[in-house]
Amino acid sequence: MKLTGIELRRVAIPLVSPFRTSFGTQHTRELGLVRVRTEQTDGYGELVTMTAPVYSAEYTDGALAVLRDHLIPLLAQAAAKTGLDPWAVAPALAPIKGHRMAKAALETAVLDAWLRERSLSMAEWLGATREKVAAGVSVGIMDSVPQLLDAVGGYLDEGYLRIKLKIEPGWDVAPVRAVRERFGDDVLLQVDANTAYTLADAPLLARLDPFDLLLIEQPLDEEDIRGHAELAKRVRTPICLDESIVSARSAADAIALGACAVVNIKPGRVGGYLESRRIHDVCVANSVPVWCGGMLETGLGRAANVALAALPGFTLPGDTSASDRYYRTDITEPFVLEDGHLQVPREPGLGRTPIPELLEAVTETKEWIAL
């Protein structure tokens, strides 16, 4: 596949409500967009970095710079010789260390274009086995328990099949207890700490055990694999890793060390959808259930995540919520919750394309790089 140029955009989309996690509160989602132009079509990849490097070391302006100054020149060199297929992208970018979200955006754009040229859907190419995926929803830290209960009640009324509560020290046992007392024991419920605790908090985290949670997500520092393995011996609730899992290798290591019983697969965090499928395969081989995490993606990244979540090993509802969980207006045709599920796109490529006037309305900067 011959590439003719690449466009980088920085977009800023207002959130329908502030989203608070243990590392801060977001009012607007500032992310990047990569468009790869080939002789026949366009391909899109979403850059899921945060505005600041608070979830991981990457951040949007830095990722756009590394794309412009390092990753795209390398890709252009590889493409100039033999054209480019999706599985050749990661090897071409390997000389650059890290920057997995930036690499994921570029690889996904190339994959999208390659699929569109062949009228293949992402779901078909990945090996999806489902036509729709169960949708969970992530609920931020709130100012009060009553406010949280209103939010959870609203999402359950909308039909979400799983509730994920963000927690941090001082906002953990009480909100979980309140949700259980109000909505009962049958609601699928899990918590996400985003690395906010230490092993010394094991007794506190064990106080979550009576609430029959599906999992506790990333309680400790992303580099504390041993700590998670020790914590798993001191709490009954299954440990799930997010920030710690950056590749199939790190997933295999964490599983072998007993650091996690569940894995959140986030394509941007692990360098793209090809590596995501490898992590899925490693987890399935170890009987470790996986679910698809989210980075408040627009309909573009959301479409790819829904296709990924349709693979057989994704047995838990993921953070693949409807578009209106975060955005009043998505930049693509929105994803709509239907009986607690999202339909897996079967159109060529990601199955969603930006609506030009909506994309322009949220574009802060854009630049074209001819190849």
Ligand SMILES: O=C(O)CCC(=O)N[C@@H](C(=O)O)c1ccccc1
């Ligand atoms: O539904 C979504 O897309 C967001 C799910 C979610 O809570 N993501 C969290 C996370 O830590 O997993 C996150 C939010 C914002 C930025 C980074 C991560």
